[in-house]
Amino acid sequence: MSSNTKVFEDKMKGAVDHLDRELAAVRAGRANPAVLDKVVVDYYGAPTPVQQVASVAVSEARVLTITPWDRSLLRPISKAIQASDIGINPIDDGQTIRLNFPAPNEERRKQLAKDVSKMGEEAKVAIRNIRRDAMDKAKAMKKAGELTEDTQKTMEEDVQKLTDKYIKLVDKTVEEKQKEIMSV
Structure with missing residues (x-):
């Protein structure tokens, strides 16, 4: 060349x-952290990607867990996920947020x-x-x-x-x- x-x-x-x-970012029924790439949360006045304020892990094939480093971000992260076009309701247990991916x-x-x-x-x-x-x-x-x-x-x-x-x-x-x- x-x-x-x-x-x-x-x-x-x-x-x-x-x-x-x-x-x-295409949701194929499996948990994939990339679906959160476009989700941003307000962190001290700055729109910040979720991956920069929380640990994101695949705990099971269809479950994604999000553990914020600052617990005060639980509610804002949940709201940001609900407002996004992911189409999955976050489950907040007070320490982590779980996203259960249903099989399409x-x-x-x-x-x-x-x-x-x-x-x-x-x-x-x-x-x-x-x-x-x-x-x-x-x-x-x-x-x-x-x-x-x-x-x-x-x-x-x-x-x-x-x-x-x-x-x-x-x-x-x-x-x-x-x-x-x-x-x-």
Whole structure:
């Protein structure tokens, strides 16, 4: 790979990393601390992610426990979870907060699988847009005399190989997440 394509590879990797973060937040019926990534609590006037003010652990396959380091945060964390789009009511026992993840029904699992597929398509569109930008840059560099025609072709082939590699990675990631969602 030439140094010209390294920038585009980094961007494609970024698109896959973004997809991984999005998929981590999809609730598949198993307890996953990533569902709390977007939940923030007011901590001394500053909106702070729950993971920075509490210990978050998976105690059982479908139970997430949140133990705040400052017990006065129990109620604010519970309220923040209720206000979020997680869709699970927190159980506060005075020391920890438990989130019980119910197994999604068949219809919900199919909808989640569709959502995951849509996220995968968005990631593939982002990768293809990066490929288009790379191809445009190669043409512009050739026109400006910075590349020979052979070097331009090599760069375009490298970019296409990268695109194929990352599209396959997206497909594999989406397929694994769908299997996880559809298994009860």
